[in-house]
Amino acid sequence: MELTVYLAGQIHDDWREQVKNIAKEKNLPIQFVGPQENHSLSDDIGERVIGEQPSNLYKDDAASAINNLRTEVLLKKSDVVIALFGEKYKQWNTAMDAATALALNKPTILIRPESLIHPLKELSNKANVTVETIDQAIEVLEYIYT
Amino acid sequence: MELTVYLAGQIHDDWREQVKNIAKEKNLPIQFVGPQENHSLSDDIGERVIGEQPSNLYKDDAASAINNLRTEVLLKKSDVVIALFGEKYKQWNTAMDAATALALNKPTILIRPESLIHPLKELSNKANVTVETIDQAIEVLEYIYT
Amino acid sequence: MELTVYLAGQIHDDWREQVKNIAKEKNLPIQFVGPQENHSLSDDIGERVIGEQPSNLYKDDAASAINNLRTEVLLKKSDVVIALFGEKYKQWNTAMDAATALALNKPTILIRPESLIHPLKELSNKANVTVETIDQAIEVLEYIYT
Amino acid sequence: MELTVYLAGQIHDDWREQVKNIAKEKNLPIQFVGPQENHSLSDDIGERVIGEQPSNLYKDDAASAINNLRTEVLLKKSDVVIALFGEKYKQWNTAMDAATALALNKPTILIRPESLIHPLKELSNKANVTVETIDQAIEVLEYIYT
Amino acid sequence: MELTVYLAGQIHDDWREQVKNIAKEKNLPIQFVGPQENHSLSDDIGERVIGEQPSNLYKDDAASAINNLRTEVLLKKSDVVIALFGEKYKQWNTAMDAATALALNKPTILIRPESLIHPLKELSNKANVTVETIDQAIEVLEYIYT
């Protein structure tokens, strides 16, 4: 039984590669999907497609329209969602993706460091499972197959 | 036609009073609901009800269970949601409430300062309307009645 | 049993007044709602609320965000939808409102002149009832109470 | 990950071939579906199946019943919808398909020329992404795979 | 707590009056709704509103469009459905209303004589409760208040 897992979170480092590698080592039949990880492409895609915009406000909205469409398509195809939070970045997009997944009844695993317990308490309570590391998140996925 | 509007956002100041006053001046038939605004009560409600918890992690989760139940009940009764973001605080709970509202097809108005355009771009693109001030948000509500 | 009926259609004349008057004469316990009928307010509401926009494209989108929010709120409260088409105007907004209502399982009555049979054939086939005049549409509403 | 994309729009020219060719050149794993493109078959299918009808009204409705069934089946199988508008034709069927897709939460890309900004403003605001050319629409689809 | 109950069934006699009288005697706070009971009006409503039709086929379809719209509106407002079957008449409309109610998760009480056990077995198994008389059906409704 193959599962598709959406990896929500910041796109400033390659944490998703970690996830995929560990899952591969464990031979888990899981396909991972996620947002555009090339950060400048993610920011520029709007203007790349429809042309230069009057200001950053419109530039950001044009890019977000396309990024959100991509997320919607992939999230719909997903069986489980992993949402990773770290101490850097606002990550409101991550919170939005996690909350949307939960509202759509998609099981969601939250990964967050101990230092973020308090600001993430409500989302954590709603999420199916909350862990602190990528390894733990994959263990939860692996458990589906045990 | 009375409407119920959920005011999502931080509970560190009384911005909701502003909203209610402006709406009152305009004689809008709107009932406003929102989260628990007494910040320490909001944090302590878990332990108050079920007793002292082993650590802050469990204390926060116990409180969040009750706060989330309250939000669910009130959000369900709401016709429109206003989500306010400011430069202080993590506000992941606000992002969660806004995204949940949108996923539940509840029209949502985002209020955010110009300085937060970039980190809120995806949520802003999904929200029905994005404005910068409380006054503008109420104007949008008022427009429903014009 | 009071019903709320959404009147979708162009806002260039006061056909909605006709609807309300006939319904009133028949003493039907119906509340009618609809889009903003002041055409220039409808077009300008975006800039009025959030300020001047770089071009008509952005001006129109800002206004539409607010008009669409208004429509969503009122459509949600509606039990039946009447969508009126005439020979003037593109009326893609009307087609959108009618189709949305049908997709949301809200009974919809289409009013269209004989000259528009062919271009409206698909929407007419989907609509619950298709008539040619406002009088006929109200007769259908009246029949709910007979 | 293969996707199915429904191409909504007029059936008076072969714009869909353009779409398929560009997607093919880019090696996108996308299956395109759409309405019956043989215009006279589309208009005549009702009478062809159930026999001659009393007038064009009934002829059109019989054909639409069958065309709408076809659209429903294919739209349900689709992950994304592209809706193309041009300056010719009423295109109320296209508006209906686009709005239905959006109401069913299917990501929708609107293609419309600059000249139609104003009459399509509401639908454009609701659509996930709005572009002006087929090339841009395919770039958005391609972005899902980047 | 007032409830609205839809009375589905043939419109050839006044069995609904029986239902209302018994409920009234028991002082049940129930509002009863149902289809158009004037049989010729029910059959003629299509032609009455949109004019004479080419044949009975079109006459019946025009009437059904309007009758179905009425049923949809009232069924949506209902909390419970009672579907009465008797030995006369085809009653496919009744079966349709009962099945639709069940598919929409509206509790449904089936009333049918012993002689119709076999042909109604599948619908009876799906219905919440099956009884043989109107009195029994009202007892079930009454039980909600005990």
Next chain:
Amino acid sequence: MELTVYLAGQIHDDWREQVKNIAKEKNLPIQFVGPQENHSLSDDIGERVIGEQPSNLYKDDAASAINNLRTEVLLKKSDVVIALFGEKYKQWNTAMDAATALALNKPTILIRPESLIHPLKELSNKANVTVETIDQAIEVLEYIYT
């Protein structure tokens, strides 16, 4: 694109074989499913599985529970439903299956002879397409692939 089509209707003759043969001749990639066609097995399955029942009422209900489960599973897997009506038999089970399919938004084709226009008018108006013969129904399916 393979489709699954549920064939609802009486199980007293092998009309479904006709359907499958015509579809096969036309090389349509369609999988047909339907109810148990062995009429005595259909009636007896309840007692066969759980043992003899006190009377026909309980025997029929036990069988219907199992037949309904089978229908639910297969209907859920279906993309389109064909419901055939004839002049014999009560066919309330067929009406239930057709109405359930429509309530679940599954495109439904009704096949009924001219003599049943009147008693089937409401169901026919709700169905996507109404035809008189099996050949016509398959033409409608075939049209999805043209």
Next chain:
Amino acid sequence: MELTVYLAGQIHDDWREQVKNIAKEKNLPIQFVGPQENHSLSDDIGERVIGEQPSNLYKDDAASAINNLRTEVLLKKSDVVIALFGEKYKQWNTAMDAATALALNKPTILIRPESLIHPLKELSNKANVTVETIDQAIEVLEYIYT
């Protein structure tokens, strides 16, 4: 803002009176609903309405059909559900009501003694809030109004 709260649980003692009294003392605008509390009426209602049944199996099923219909109607009208578990009785009906409420997205408060932590762990994890006493459950309800 009045709320309706469904009280799921055994009907062998009058714990619901406790709930209502405490809520009344706190002046909470809450309407409480629940199952039939007269235990023998609850068990006998089937035979009372449709007559004596062949055995307890059929007697129980006849009663359950009516009790389940009552629960469905009242649960649908409810905004919140309280499910009380105690050490006596199987309480599978209570578990069913609680799980159904959660699946229908109705906020649910679980009341269970410490001794039942282990057997109720999965249901408790799914429930919005878990407490040990009726007083605590009402405090959670009261918190919605604070």
Next chain:
Amino acid sequence: MELTVYLAGQIHDDWREQVKNIAKEKNLPIQFVGPQENHSLSDDIGERVIGEQPSNLYKDDAASAINNLRTEVLLKKSDVVIALFGEKYKQWNTAMDAATALALNKPTILIRPESLIHPLKELSNKANVTVETIDQAIEVLEYIYT
């Protein structure tokens, strides 16, 4: 047509092996899924993943979060659910899984011994089919293919 069947029930013996063996003998194209059957792993998984917990309450909740996520994922993939009850164990988790399946409109077969007729009467009435043995349950599944 392959089906996926979720086997809900206690994990204290290997009854699921029986189910799989009988289905295999009958060559049924069914994939069976279910909860974690290693009882101590099921109880310990929480602490195994996120570390030792302050008490059994938290240990159980941590494990349930992960077990519930597993169940949600597998239940979602399932077409039919079998829920087995026996005289041992509280089985509130089983009742929760069965009720959740029914609320999600997944056909459910209940297996319970005669001695549990009374305490399972409500769940049994809601379930699609109730049988007493595993053999009978498989016969019902087999019937889908006959």
